[in-house]
Amino acid sequence: MLFIVEFLQYINLNMNKSILFFYQYFGTPKGSWSTRVYELTRRWVKSGNTVTVVTAPYDKSDIRVSSFISKMELEGIKLIVIDSGDSNRFSKFKRMFRSLQFSLISIYYALSLKYDVCIASSGPITIGLPMVFAKRFRRKPTIFEVRDLWPAGAIELGIIQSSWQRKTALWFERICYKSANKVVCASIGQRNYIAKRNPGVALGVIPNASDLELFGKISKERLPKWASKKILFTHIGSLGLIHNTNYWMEVSRELDKIDKENRISLVFIGDGVDRERLLAEKKRDKLQNIHFLGLKPKAELPVWVQNSRATLFATLDNLVQSTCSPNKIFDSFAAGVPIIQTSNGWIKDLVEKNNCGINVSLNSPKEAAEKILWLSLNENIAKEMGKNAFRLAQGEFNRDILAEKYLSFLDEITV
Secondary structure, rough: OHHHHHHHHHHHHOOOOOEEOOOOOOOEEEEEOHHHHHHHHHHHHEEEEEEEEEOOOOOOOOOOOOOOOEEEEEOOEEEEOOOOOOOOOOOOOHHHHHHHHHHHHHHHHHHOOOEEEEEEEEEHHHHHHHHHHHHHHHOOOEEEEEEOOOHHHHHOOOOOEEEEEEHHHHHHHHHHHHHHHEEEEOOOOHHHHHHHOOOOOOEEOOOEEOOOHHHHHOOOOOOOOOHOOOOOEEEEEOOOOOHHHHHHHHHHHHHHHOOOOOOOEEEEEOOOOOOHHHHHHHHHHOOOEEEEEEEEOOOOOOHHOOOOOEEEOOOOOOOOOHOOOOOHHHHHOOOOEEEEEEHHHHHHHHHHOOOOEEEOOOHHHHHHHHHHHHHHOOOHHHHHHHHHHHHHHHOOOOOOHHHHHHEEEHHHHHO
């Protein structure tokens, strides 16, 4: 009898699966957004699995629609695109409406399509709704993926304010965890946060990964003349509250005082609600060491990262944000470029343990400016840190390895 059970498990572990993935922000390197789900699912397709992603046209991704429901195929990935996309330029009400609309329509696919396992990737937390239906009404194995801690992050930022909204969101979060055979987190910090508040939940970690295919190959592109003459420190990402661009403006002002030869340039690639205000501040204060280049497709970013002395990452000083797993640091590692960052969570520990960058304090923009100046004068130290960062990209944050590990989680819950 034991032999039969083991044999059936072996057969199941080696069977290809049909995977249904709910994710509102799907995009490829042609867009200006995270490619986590694209990179994972295209690898799963290559290994023989069938993958359907139900998504929406986020304004920073390259996915577009010709009707309210569009179906397409991309590198073997089947896409169902619901024209209920998000934008951080929308009002809070409109963003909530679009997210809820997307999730309600997605329930239809959770109940009607043929698949072996269902994954829902949060935030927003509403994405868990079709997964809950897949579990409750079709008894499908399920994974709830936590890319960002929602609703905790929204509560901490004051996006969710009223008592009834907080209670409802936290109640639904618990429903999502209970409905998932496994909760997959994007960082160790997220796993520890969830484990403390939800004992008994099966947890795993698949961090965001280093894009060695894109950032690990020397770019053939050239920087514009003004940039080629500078020592660059590059920031990639949205210009808004969470990425704390106000901090880097203060750092720019401090650098303006101590970089007498004007050798350093802080380069910001991205867009967001704060961009116009930041440009106005730059003009008002006559800051020559900070540049805002706007959105660029991900495929155009390697030349900027590879030619930087380091990349920049800051966030808000709070518990939830310290658990984040920002794509930008892993792409910096893939390029062999160290990071300068402010968070006090697992990334700070990673930098200290592996000597792959510099930790700075949000409370002292002056200290950050001094360390940026120091690194600009010590190229050999930066190169050594970059080598350590690249080793992390090849090992701990290797996309091929992490995609296989994720598939092993699917094997676990479908045995």
